[in-house]
Each structure stands twice: as structure tokens, then as C-alpha cells.
Amino acid sequence: MDNKVSMEEVVNVAKRRAFIYAGSEIYGGLANAWDYGPYGVLLKNNVKQAWWQDMVMKRGDIVGLDSAILMNPKVWEASGHIAEFTDPLVDCKGCKQRFRADHVEGNDCPNCGGELTEARSFNLMFKTHAGPVDDESNVVYLRPETAQGIFVDFKNILDTTRNKLPFGVAQIGKSFRNEITPGNFTFRTREFEQFEIEYFVKDALSAKKAFDEWVKARFDWYKDLGIYPDNLRLREHEKTELAHYAVAATDVEYNFPFGFSELEGIANRGNYDLQQHWDHSGVDPRYFDEETKTKILPHVIEPSGGVDRAVLAFLVDAYKIEKTEEGERTVLKFHPRLAPIKAAIFPLVKKDQLVMEAKKLFSQLKERWFVEYDESGTVGRRYRRQDEIGTPYCITVDFGSLEDKMVTIRDRDTMQQERVLMNDVINFLEERIK
Numbered sequence: 001m002d003n004k005v006s007m008e009e010v011v012n013v014a015k016r017r018a019f020i021y022a023g024s025e026i027y028g029g030l031a032n033a034w035d036y037g038p039y040g041v042l043l044k045n046n047v048k049q050a051w052w053q054d055m056v057m058k059r060g061d062i063v064g065l066d067s068a069i070l071m072n073p074k075v076w077e078a079s080g081h082i083a084e085f086t087d088p089l090v091d092c093k094g095c096k097q098r099f100r101a102d103h104v105e106g107n108d109c110p111n112c113g114g115e116l117t118e119a120r121s122f123n124l125m126f127k128t129h130a131g132p133v134d135d136e137s138n139v140v141y142l143r144p145e146t147a148q149g150i151f152v153d154f155k156n157i158l159d160t161t162r163n164k165l166p167f168g169v170a171q172i173g174k175s176f177r178n179e180i181t182p183g184n185f186t187f188r189t190r191e192f193e194q195f196e197i198e199y200f201v202k203d204a205l206s207a208k209k210a211f212d213e214w215v216k217a218r219f220d221w222y223k224d225l226g227i228y229p230d231n232l233r234l235r236e237h238e239k240t241e242l243a244h245y246a247v248a249a250t251d252v253e254y255n256f257p258f259g260f261s262e263l264e265g266i267a268n269r270g271n272y273d274l275q276q277h278w279d280h281s282g283v284d285p286r287y288f289d290e291e292t293k294t295k296i297l298p299h300v301i302e303p304s305g306g307v308d309r310a311v312l313a314f315l316v317d318a319y320k321i322e323k324t325e326e327g328e329r330t331v332l333k334f335h336p337r338l339a340p341i342k343a344a345i346f347p348l349v350k351k352d353q354l355v356m357e358a359k360k361l362f363s364q365l366k367e368r369w370f371v372e373y374d375e376s377g378t379v380g381r382r383y384r385r386q387d388e389i390g391t392p393y394c395i396t397v398d399f400g401s402l403e404d405k406m407v408t409i410r411d412r413d414t415m416q417q418e419r420v421l422m423n424d425v426i427n428f429l430e431e432r433i434k
């Protein structure tokens with residue numbers, strides 16, 4: 001069932017079919033910056049929307065937030081990012097190349113064999129200046145994670161909503177890390193998007209239980225959206241890998257072409273973050289518990305995923321090359337919720353009456369979904385084009401349609417066709433796409 005693809009094939013189909021382009025390509029690109037093309041942005045939006053619907057809308061115990069990318073630098077002092085968000089770097093005295101110290105064996109440059117300097121720490125936050133004067137007093141950072149925005153607004157959310165513990169706060173947004181060695185297509189980039197939840201509970205015991213529930217919920221989310229289960233696994237962090245404050249952490253990993261790698265991390269962070277911001281800001285973030293009439297500093301579980309990584313995993317997993325009677329076909333078997341285009345509408349041939357009926361159906365459907373109208377080439381070629389962008393249903397209006405008011409709907413995965421009344425097409429799609 002599972003055919004393992006190479007990264008090169010995925011990069012090629014992503015470019016050819018308008019999913020992902022190299023950023024700034026006409027200027028020779030910018031290392032590890034990527035742009036989502038017309039179908040890529042639809043796929044990415046669908047991934048974010050599926051997450052927002054499943055994690056926020058359908059649960060009822062999670063609220064949303066959209067905090068600013070630029071934050072007071074004191075936030076990053078409190079969070080430890082200014083002091084500790086660093087990688088050890090060495091420079092080559094010969095060719096001047098720079099390497100992560102833990103990626104080099106011995107004291108010789110992997111590039112030219114020259115001598116390396118002592119390791120020094122390099123902060124991964126992007127630094128810039130707010131306002132026209134670029135001195136130290138105006139330094140701001142592009143946020144390296146969306147999570148801190150949630151902790152900093154925790155008290156505001158308590159004071160202005162009626163949320164009772166346990167509850168979560170969810171945020172989708174861009175983050176920036178000045179990675180020394182980005183790579184593997186969109187897997188590790190300096191600018192990336194996260195979907196993060198901070199799920200607040202009363203105490204350590206509740207946190208332990210919530211942690212296990214979140215690990216399962218996040219694993220199942222990827223599986224339910226169509227990832228082949230054998231390509232997913234959980235990896236529990238060793239005690240030595242954990243940050244000093246973290247109680248536990250487990251990664252959901254996907255079997256990328258370059259091996260199993262992190263899609264999402266679920267961490268039990270205790271009450272460290274809220275405590276840090278309390279200490280640094282002097283503002284008490286505690287929750288008043290009506291039952292016990294005491295103030296509580298909540299513990300938190302953090303399921304933190306990379307949107308770009310999720311998109312890449314869904315793309316890799318959907319990519320299939322299949323033998324058919326007419327030869328080979330390339331098909332992206334996206335879950336219908338994620339497919340960029342939900343249906344394509346064709347007139348069998350370019351005859352006025354068929355074109356008119358097909359366009360009428362197209363204009364009805366485009367009020368609800370992203371759909372395409374295509375009248376060029378043979379129907380077989382139009383099917384293949386839609387297969388390559390992952391469109392679950394192709395709908396053909398033929399001469400029979402003029403008599404019986406029915407259309408042929410062809411299923412992307414089974415390639416089976418069925419006749420459906422034109423008036424029932426919306427219901428048909430609604431049941432299958434959700």
C-alpha cells in the first residue's frame with residue numbers, strides 16, 4: 001500500500017502543480033525560503049482550518065488567540081530565550097565556514113580540513129529594531145514561538161472570559177528561528193508557521209492525565225486526516241532530553257523521505273511559564289478556584305505542531321504512482337477535507353448546451369467550495385490533471401444529462417463512476433467532504 005517516495009519527486013510535483021515554489025526564485029532564490037502557490041495555499045489553509053475546527057470549534061473547552069509577532073523583549077528574558085535559546089557554533093579559521101559544534105567530529109573543518117575555533121553560543125532569535133534608531137534600547141525580536149503570546153495574555157483571558165479550568169488557548173501563527181542548518185524542503189525553515197495549544201489544568205495530577213489524552217488526540221488527528229498509520233509513531237523523550245522544568249514530552253513523528261522526524265511535540269511544562277512571567281512582570285496570573293476558594297497557578301500541557309511540517313507530511317503521504325489500464329497515473333490522495341479543489345466540472349465535449357449546463361453547475365458549486373471548470377482536451381487528460389492536484393470528484397455533463405438531468409461523478413481513488421441527479425450533486429459532495 002505504502003510506496004515510499006523521494007524528496008526530489010515531492011519537490012518536483014509540488015512545483016509542477018503549483019503547491020510550493022522556491023522563494024524569490026527569479027533572483028536565484030533565498031536559501032530555505034519557500035512560497036505556497038495557488039494550490040499550496042488552499043492545502044495549507046485547509047490544514048489550518050481542520051485543526052481550528054477539530055481543536056477549537058468542536059471541543060468547546062478551547063478559545064482562540066492571535067497575539068503579535070513583535071513582543072516586549074522582557075517576554076524573552078522571562079521565557080529564557082535570550083539566555084538559553086542558543087546553538088553552539090564553531091568557525092573555520094581557513095575557509096570561514098560556520099558549523100554547529102555538535103555536528104562536527106573532532107577539531108577539523110568538514111569543508112577544508114582547517115582548524116576550528118572554540119565553540120561559542122549563537123542565539124537563534126531574529127533580532128531587529130523597532131523605530132528608526134537602531135541602538136540597543138530599540139531591540140525587538142521576531143517571536144521564536146507562538147506559545148509565549150498565550151502565557152502573556154493568560155491573565156487577560158481569565159479576566160475577560162468565563163473560562164473555568166481545565167481550558168485551553170489555541171493560536172496559529174508565524175514564528176522565526178535563525179537556524180544554522182535549515183533544510184529538507186519545508187521541514188526546517190527559518191520562517192515557519194505553528195499551531196499551538198496551551199491547555200491549562202489545576203494541578204500536577206490533572207496535568208499527567210491531560211498529557212496522555214493530548215498525546216492520543218494529536219496522534220489520532222493526523223491519522224483521521226488520512227495519514228497511513230504505519231507512517232506515524234510516538235517518541236517519548238528521554239529524561240536527559242527534557243528541559244529542566246518539563247515533566248514529560250512526546251513527539252508525534254512522521255516517516256518523511258529522510259526518515260522519521262518530528263511533526264509535533266506534546267509537552268507537560270508544569271507551571272513553569274506562568275511562574276516565570278509572574279516573577280518577571282510582577283503580575284499575579286493565578287486562577288481563583290470557586291470550589292476550594294484558593295488561588296491556583298495552573299499547570300499546562302502544550303501540543304505544539306508545525307503547520308508547514310503537517311502540510312509536507314500530508315503531501316508526501318498523499319503522493320502515489322499507480323498502474324492503470326491506460327498506463328501510469330500520479331495521484332495525490334488527500335483526505336477530502338484537505339484537498340485544495342473539491343470537485344472539477346467538465347462538459348464531455350465543447351458543445352454549447354453541455355458547456356452551458358456544466359457552467360451552471362460550476363457557478364452553484366463555487367458558492368460553497370473551491371471547484372474548477374475545465375473544457376480543454378480529452379476527459380481522460382482532464383481526469384489526470386485533477387488526480388495530480390488531488391481533486392476527489394470529477395463531474396461530467398454529457399448528452400444524456402440533457403435528457404435525464406443526471407451527471408457522471410468519478411471518484412479519484414477508486415476511479416469508479418456513478419450517475420447522480422444534477423439536483424443532488426450538492427448533497428452528494430456535502431456528505432463526502434464535510
Ligand SMILES: [Zn+2]
Pocket residue numbers: 092093094095096097109110111112113114
Ligand atoms: Zn574550512
